[in-house]
Amino acid sequence: MLLNRETYAKKWIIRPDGEEKVTGKLRYLTDLTAPGMLYGKVLRSRYPHAWILSIDTTKARQLPGVRAVVTAKDVPGMNLFGIAFPHQPVLCHDRVRYIGDALAAVAADTEELAEYALSLIEVVYEPLPVVDDPETALDEGVMKLHPEGNLLHRTSLQQGEMSFAGCAHIVEETYHTPRQMHTYMETEGGLFIPEADGRLTVYSPTQHGYKDRMQLARILAMAEEQIRVISSPIGGSFGGKDELNVQPFGALLALQTGSPIKMHNSRKESVIAGIKRHPMRIRMKTGVDEAGHMVAHQVRILADTGAYATLGCEVLNFATEHAIGPYTIPNIDVEGTSVYTNNGVSGEFRGFGGNQVIFAVESQIERLAEKLGMDAWELRKLNLRAPGDPGPMGQKIVQTEGASQVWSKMMESALWAKRAKLQPGSGQSPPSESQDPWTRRGIGAAMVMHGAGLGLGIPDHSGGRLELTPEGKIQASFGFEEFGQGLYAALTLMLQDVFGCATDDIVIVIGDTDRVPSSGSSTASRATTMMWRALQRLRPPFVHTLLQLASEWAGIAAAELATGAGGIHRIGDEAGTPVVTYAQLAEAAEAAAKPILAHTEFDYPTTPEGLVGAHYLYSYAAVAVEVEVNMLTGRVKVIQTDHVIAAGPVINPMGFLGQIEGGSGMALGFTLTEDAVMKESAYLRHNLDTYLVPTFKDSPHIIRVEAIEELPVGDTFGPRGVGEIGSVGLAPAITAAVRQATGIWVSRLPLSPEDIVQSIDWLERVEAID
Amino acid sequence: MINTTYVLKCAINGKAVAIPVPASKRMSDILRDDLLLTGTKVSCEIGRCGACMVLLDGKPVNSCLLMAYQAAGREVTTIEGISAGEDLHPVQQAMLEEGGLQCGYCTAGMVVTLTALWEINPAPTRAEAEQALCGNICRCTGYEGIFRAVERCGLSIKREG
Ligand code: FES
Ligand code: FES
Numbered sequence: 001m002l003l004n005r006e007t008y009a010k011k012w013i014i015r016p017d018g019e020e021k022v023t024g025k026l027r028y029l030t031d032l033t034a035p036g037m038l039y040g041k042v043l044r045s046r047y048p049h050a051w052i053l054s055i056d057t058t059k060a061r062q063l064p065g066v067r068a069v070v071t072a073k074d075v076p077g078m079n080l081f082g083i084a085f086p087h088q089p090v091l092c093h094d095r096v097r098y099i100g101d102a103l104a105a106v107a108a109d110t111e112e113l114a115e116y117a118l119s120l121i122e123v124v125y126e127p128l129p130v131v132d133d134p135e136t137a138l139d140e141g142v143m144k145l146h147p148e149g150n151l152l153h154r155t156s157l158q159q160g161e162m163s164f165a166g167c168a169h170i171v172e173e174t175y176h177t178p179r180q181m182h183t184y185m186e187t188e189g190g191l192f193i194p195e196a197d198g199r200l201t202v203y204s205p206t207q208h209g210y211k212d213r214m215q216l217a218r219i220l221a222m223a224e225e226q227i228r229v230i231s232s233p234i235g236g237s238f239g240g241k242d243e244l245n246v247q248p249f250g251a252l253l254a255l256q257t258g259s260p261i262k263m264h265n266s267r268k269e270s271v272i273a274g275i276k277r278h279p280m281r282i283r284m285k286t287g288v289d290e291a292g293h294m295v296a297h298q299v300r301i302l303a304d305t306g307a308y309a310t311l312g313c314e315v316l317n318f319a320t321e322h323a324i325g326p327y328t329i330p331n332i333d334v335e336g337t338s339v340y341t342n343n344g345v346s347g348e349f350r351g352f353g354g355n356q357v358i359f360a361v362e363s364q365i366e367r368l369a370e371k372l373g374m375d376a377w378e379l380r381k382l383n384l385r386a387p388g389d390p391g392p393m394g395q396k397i398v399q400t401e402g403a404s405q406v407w408s409k410m411m412e413s414a415l416w417a418k419r420a421k422l423q424p425g426s427g428q429s430p431p432s433e434s435q436d437p438w439t440r441r442g443i444g445a446a447m448v449m450h451g452a453g454l455g456l457g458i459p460d461h462s463g464g465r466l467e468l469t470p471e472g473k474i475q476a477s478f479g480f481e482e483f484g485q486g487l488y489a490a491l492t493l494m495l496q497d498v499f500g501c502a503t504d505d506i507v508i509v510i511g512d513t514d515r516v517p518s519s520g521s522s523t524a525s526r527a528t529t530m531m532w533r534a535l536q537r538l539r540p541p542f543v544h545t546l547l548q549l550a551s552e553w554a555g556i557a558a559a560e561l562a563t564g565a566g567g568i569h570r571i572g573d574e575a576g577t578p579v580v581t582y583a584q585l586a587e588a589a590e591a592a593a594k595p596i597l598a599h600t601e602f603d604y605p606t607t608p609e610g611l612v613g614a615h616y617l618y619s620y621a622a623v624a625v626e627v628e629v630n631m632l633t634g635r636v637k638v639i640q641t642d643h644v645i646a647a648g649p650v651i652n653p654m655g656f657l658g659q660i661e662g663g664s665g666m667a668l669g670f671t672l673t674e675d676a677v678m679k680e681s682a683y684l685r686h687n688l689d690t691y692l693v694p695t696f697k698d699s700p701h702i703i704r705v706e707a708i709e710e711l712p713v714g715d716t717f718g719p720r721g722v723g724e725i726g727s728v729g730l731a732p733a734i735t736a737a738v739r740q741a742t743g744i745w746v747s748r749l750p751l752s753p754e755d756i757v758q759s760i761d762w763l764e765r766v767e768a769i770d
Numbered sequence: 771m772i773n774t775t776y777v778l779k780c781a782i783n784g785k786a787v788a789i790p791v792p793a794s795k796r797m798s799d800i801l802r803d804d805l806l807l808t809g810t811k812v813s814c815e816i817g818r819c820g821a822c823m824v825l826l827d828g829k830p831v832n833s834c835l836l837m838a839y840q841a842a843g844r845e846v847t848t849i850e851g852i853s854a855g856e857d858l859h860p861v862q863q864a865m866l867e868e869g870g871l872q873c874g875y876c877t878a879g880m881v882v883t884l885t886a887l888w889e890i891n892p893a894p895t896r897a898e899a900e901q902a903l904c905g906n907i908c909r910c911t912g913y914e915g916i917f918r919a920v921e922r923c924g925l926s927i928k929r930e931g
Contacts, residue, residue, distance in 0.1 A: 005868070014866045021874030022862040022881055024809020024849030031808035183815045183909050185821055185875035235811070235875030236909050267814045484873025484910045654869040658915055662872060665912025688818040688907065695904045699913040701896075 003660075003705045008653035015654070016503070017233065017482065028235050029203040030189035034103045034260035037191070041114035041263075042246070043098035043104040043121055044272055048132075048342040048681035049145075050125040052094055055103055059120040064729070066117045067107040075252065077221030077482050079613035083211060083245045088308035088345070090219055090248040096125070096340050097145055098307035099682055100273035101600040104499075105249040107257050130342045132681040134281070134304040137339040142312040145307065145340040152305050152338040153313040153351050155320040157393060157611075160398055164296050167287030169371040172546035175284070175360040177731075178675035178750040179304075182349060183693050184483075184727065186235020191262030192250035194374045200227050200251060205234035205244040207481055209513045219248050220255065227251075232511030234483035238666070239348035241483070242308050242523055243275055268686045275347035276676055277317055277607065278303045278338070280356040282323075286364045292372050294329040294383045301336040301357065303346070312349035314458065317613035318451070321392050325361040326403045326449035326620060342681040350663060351727045352524065354450055355670060359749065362446040362732030376736065379445055381407055391618070392449075395456070395610025398717055400648035402620035403449065405708045409644045410445065410622040413704065416642070419443040419624065425559065438632045441639070443738025447623040448729040451615025452525045452606040452720050456463035460526070460604035463517045464534035467597035468543045470590060472567075473581030474499060475507040478534070479519035480527045482510060485653030485723055490528050493652050496699035498535050499543075500574060502565040504584060517599065525721025526604060528651055529617075532718045542598040548584060549596070553588055554579045605717060620721045621672040623664075623729040627737040633752030636672055636738055638700045641730070646708040646722040653707075656722055660705045663726030669693045670698075672732040672750050705770035778838045782807075783851030789838075797833040797841055798822040799850060809849035815909075822904030823879035824848050830886040832905070849878035852885055861885050864923035865916070869893035875922045880906045880916060888923060 005012045057069040072093035073078055079093075080086040092101045096524035104121050108114035131137050132276040137150040144150060164170050190204025200222070206212045209231035217224040234241065246263045254261045265273070283300040301319055305312035316338040323334045369376035384403050391397035410416055454460040465477040476495055480487055488508055495506050509515050519530060543563055550568035551558040556579060562571050567578030567585065589596050607616040625642040645658050650656045677684045683693040705726075711717070735746040742760045776793040779786070781800040782805065789804055799817075801807040801824070810833055811821035819886045824833045825847035833846075853859045861884045864870065871877040879904075887894060894902065899920055907915060 015869075015871075017874070018866045018871060019858070019862075021871050021877045022858065022865050023853055024807075024878040024881075026874060027808060028811075028875065031802070033806070185811070185819065185873065185909050187906070234873060236873040267816075360876065408808050484871075484875075486872065654915075658869045658872055658911060661912035661914040662910045663912070665914075666909070668912075687816055688814045689816055693907060693909060694913075695907060696916075697900045697904045703912070703914050749898075 001707060003653055003657045003707050008650065011493060011653050013200055013489060013493065013654070015486055016492055017488045018373060026233060028186055028233055029191065029205050030264045032191040032549060032642055033262065034191060034193055037260035037262050038107040038109060038257060039111040039114045040105060040107050040250055040261045041118055042102045042249050044117045044269070044471065045099055045101040045103060045126050046123070047096060047125055048099045049128040049130050050096050052092060052096060053124040053126055054123040057104060059122070060106060060117040063113065063117050063120060065113045066106060067259065068107040068253055069104055069117065069121070069141050069407065070252050070256055071104045073457060074256065075219060076707040078218045081215050081219060081248060082308065082310055083243055084309060084311055084314060086218070088310070098344060100344065100406070102249065105253055107253040107261055108770040127740065130681045132341055132343055132678065134302055134339045134341055137341050145342065150340045152309055153316050153706050155316055155336035157320050157332065157334040158178060159394060160297060162296060162331055162333040164287040165284070165298055166289060167295050168290040169368060170285060170287040171364055171367040171371065172285040173364065173367065175282045175363060177280050177356040178670065178749055179344065179346070179678065180349065180670050180674050181271065181676045181691060182238045182240030182274065183658040184236030184238060184240055185259065187265040187267055187270040188241065188245040190246065190250055192261040193252035194254045194258055200246060200254060202227065202229045204247050204250065204253060205237065205241050205483070206231045207237055209481065209511060210479055210518045211521060212244060213513050215244055215253055216247060220251055229513045231483040234481060235693070237483040238350045239523065240274055242521060245273065262571040267577045267688065271676065271686050273685055275345050276311055277349035278305060278312070278353065278356070280319065282357060282360040284360050285366050286368060288368050288372065292374055292379050292382050294327060297329045297332040297540055299323045299334040300511060303336065303338040304341055304343055305338045306341060306343045306345040308345050310345055312346060314613065315353040316347065316644060317455070319357045321451065321613060321615065322354045322449070323357040323361060324392050325358060325385065326385050326447050328385045328389050329383070343678050344676065344683065348523065350666060351724050354728050355667065355731065358448055358728050361733040362729070363747065366736045367745070376565050377445060385447040391607065391610065391613040391614060394609045395607040395614040397607060397615070397754065398715065399619050400646065400711060404616065406620045406644045406646050407447065409706060410624055410642065413458040413624065413642045415443065415624050415626060415640055416661040418626070439628050439630050440741040441626060441628050442739065442741025443624065443626045444733045444740060445622065446729040446732040446736065448621040448725060449618050450621070450725045450728055452529065452617045453606070453615060454524050454617060455615050456610050458605045460520060460606065461518065462520045462530040462534065462604060463601035464519060464531065464538060465517050465563055465599045466538045467595065468546070468582060468586050468589060469507060470586050472581060472586040473507040474501060474505055474582065477509040477516040479516045479642050480510050480531070483522070485659060487527055487653055489655055490652040491531055494532060494535055499563040500565065501563060505566065525723040526718055528721045530604065532651065533602065537600040537602065538598045545596050549585055550580045550590055553584065611747060617717055617720055618724065619645065619725050621645045621725045621729055623733045625730065625733045625737050627734055627741060629738055629741045629756065634756035636734065636751065638668060638734060641700045642704045643726060644706045644708065645722060645725060647722050647725065648711050649719045650707050651719050656707060657705050659722045660726035661703055663724065663732055664703065665694055665699060667727045667730035668698065670749060671734045675750050775847060776838065778842060780841045780843060781845045783847055786896040791838050794836065795838045797824065797836040797838065798844065801833060807848050807850050811875055811878060813875070819881060820879040821876055823882040823906065825882060825886060828881045828886065828889070836896035849882055852881060859885060861888055861922045864919040868922050869915035870907060870911065870919035871915070876906060876908040885918065892924065
């Protein structure tokens with residue numbers, strides 16, 4: 001169904017955390033202050049690659065107002081961090097490997113003083129040759145960035161026999177994707193408070209409070225229970241705050257000084273030190289037979305992971321798995337390589353490696369269709385995976401009709417009707433209403449299959465808790481974080497659905513390790529699914545206890561009672577006054593010293609067979625776009641976008657819509673303008689004046705989002721998350737549309753207006769103007 | 771450190787204030803650090819993102835580019851001063867109802883700019899609305915929810931085509 005406020009009127013609710021945001025009252029963790037707080041700043045490396053000969057902090061320490069200067073020597077525990085494996089130094093002491101490497105951190109009375117103190121720290125470097133090219137990083141004689149060499153990870157996925165012998169057409173192409181920056185509006189920071197009882201409270205945005213706590217405990221040599229991490233609300237993350245950023249420095253300085261420490265990165269520091277989307281170079285050779293059946297698909301992925309691993313292995317695994325898209329191809333040979341360089345660190349980013357390979361594989365389809373003289377959408381259908389087909393790694397997966405549903409649904413859209421009038425792949429511009437003679441329009445489309453959860457072999461634990469508070473509220477506690485995705489709203493809707501209760505019967509607690517159970521990371525589109533599954537498990541025991549108690553209280557059989565607004569109602573009288581209110585039940589429970597609560601722990605469902613990283617649940621998407629290309633400037637403007645998403649029942653329509661629209665906006669930047677360009681491993685763009693994310697003016701005039709909610713009967717997996725899928729398919733749809741408008745194939749993102757202008761025949765351009 | 775005897779006298783959200791600050795201190799820092807009005811956000815510090823937008827005598831300006839002395843004798847309105855009393859401004863209500871926000875970090879600046887547009891030009895064309903809003907970056911919503919809010923709060927923007 002088309003997603004909007006009319007079609008989903010009943011579930012179209014104002015987000016519970018909205019009012020505080022529109023009034024500016026909400027305190028983000030970087031807005032917090034504490035009496036007597038000091039300011040923390042970090043000294044980053046001057047060179048992308050160098051030996052550190054000495055670090056002299058004497059002058060900085062002597063500066064009045066400077067309260068602490070910490071270096072590697074002051075790290076009491078493990079001087080390393082990393083989500084997947086601890087690998088990145090908190091503070092470097094012998095070598096720096098990228099421009100964001102930290103050498104020292106300072107706490108001072110004011111921010112200016114802290115900044116000034118950094119300039120007084122004397123570091124003697126011996127610069128080393130820079131390894132800035134992932135192509136040559138593995139060559140003989142190139143300096144090793146880590147003892148194990150410059151190879152982080154290799155993947156391979158093979159099925160059938162690799163031979164292009166029987167192919168009628170073969171397309172071979174190399175695709176390049178950019179180093180995209182998360183550009184969350186709130187840069188990293190927080191407040192770090194050493195408590196009187198010896199504990200440490202960390203108020204800092206992260207996607208996984210428990211993981212931060214564990215890592216901080218290791219770094220600080222403290223017990224985990226001694227640290228409390230408060231991790232919401234967050235001004236955007238998109239994967240970028242899953243890894244520790246300023247937390248180790250804030251924590252070290254707080255413990256050293258005994259004072260609260262405030263940190264808040266400048267945009268420039270955020271650019272330099274923050275992780276990015278992996279730039280990838282993807283070579284694909286794909287062959288089809290006469291009829292268009294895909295026969296052989298050879299893929300070589302080269303990912304630039306930068307100086308440290310973070311989730312480089314996992315992202316490459318994901319890219320490898322998704323390199324065949326939603327198709328079945330008998331013979332596949334995918335190899336991935338992720339290499340270390342002195343470039344910025346690449347890590348987790350919305351879409352998780354899918355965006356890069358989907359751009360490549362969908363582009364291949366377009367090129368093959370043209371060779372076949374066939375409509376590309378028909379070619380997709382011909383090769384589309386069918387229900388019953390195994391997953392891309394040959395693994396058992398949860399079957400849905402998603403692939404064919406999104407394929408068919410797209411054809412019903414108005415945008416599609418426009419597209420159908422065009423000649424396939426002719427570079428022919430459709431007739432358009434108010435077009436300037438130098439602009440051309442084109443329509444393109446793409447498909448996506450996207451795995452949810454972390455995949456096989458990676459701990460993917462979750463859990464949750466329900467309790468009736470002394471005030472008579474149903475309190476749901478989860479270890480997830482709110483970074484804009486609308487978790488409060490989703491959970492409110494789910495709780496209302498499960499208990500039939502009113503909004504003010506509900507209390508939600510998230511993002512505080514002292515108050516919530518561990519639920520795993522808020523990542524990989526997993527939070528909504530995990531909360532839904534938790535409630536499925538928590539509901540029966542919790543409701544049972546409530547009804548038992550209510551039955552005793554009211555002298556009515558439990559079977560005649562149900563939860564509802566304000567308390568327990570007689571079945572059939574849900575609209576009336578409750579037989580007993582939640583507050584009365586809470587009182588009764590307290591009197592009986594029997595707290596009402598339920599707790600659950602479980603793992604994200606994974607495939608019983610397959611290779612590491614293989615997913616079990618997939619969602620599907622189709623996206624079509626109409627673009628306008630200015631033939632004089634080479635600028636591409638997306639006019640209209642249609643998304644069809646098959647991800648199970650829609651829990652929170654406003655949130656679902658927002659995730660697809662927002663993901664799509666991010667993909668627009670990935671396709672057209674965003675690239676954190678590096679030269680000799682130094683960033684050339686440090687702020688939003690040169691790193692261009694889409695603005696109002698750049699965004700499409702119309703975005704339609706259609707949700708396919710049906711799941712096969714008996715599917716117990718419920719709603720799948722949609723945090724990522726909207727960001728994946730737009731790029732190939734845009735480049736297909738550009739091809740149609742101009743006849744130009746794009747294989748490098750972000751697509752360059754210069755390339756377009758230069759590819760256009762001059763005479764043809766003159767004709768276009770005439 | 772250089773000391774200053776400069777005292778900024780201006781009105782902030784309708785209240786007269788006198789704050790001793792360096793004359794070149796940025797208004798965004800004054801608001802956040804000295805007055806603890808943290809609704810005004812800072813994201814780029816160079817006038818590109820709009821997170822720090824405030825009204826200066828009713829016109830939207832980036833407070834990260836506004837120095838203390840430039841505000842002397844003038845009227846500054848921050849997000850905290852947008853809604854009169856308890857009631858939300860129609861712009862704020864529309865943002866809520868249409869999903870014009872996600873993480874909310876751009877929202878205060880967005881609401882400030884939108885409020886100015888709403889008051890200055892209640893019937894902008896789409897081009898005018900885009901023009902007015904394109905100094906505010908939102909990384910979460912893809913702007914769609916904000917466009918819906920713009921239409922909902924009575925601004926007659928035609929979005930087609
Ligand atoms: S912080 Fe002022 S415009 Fe970005
Ligand atoms: S809502 Fe997050 S930046 Fe706009």
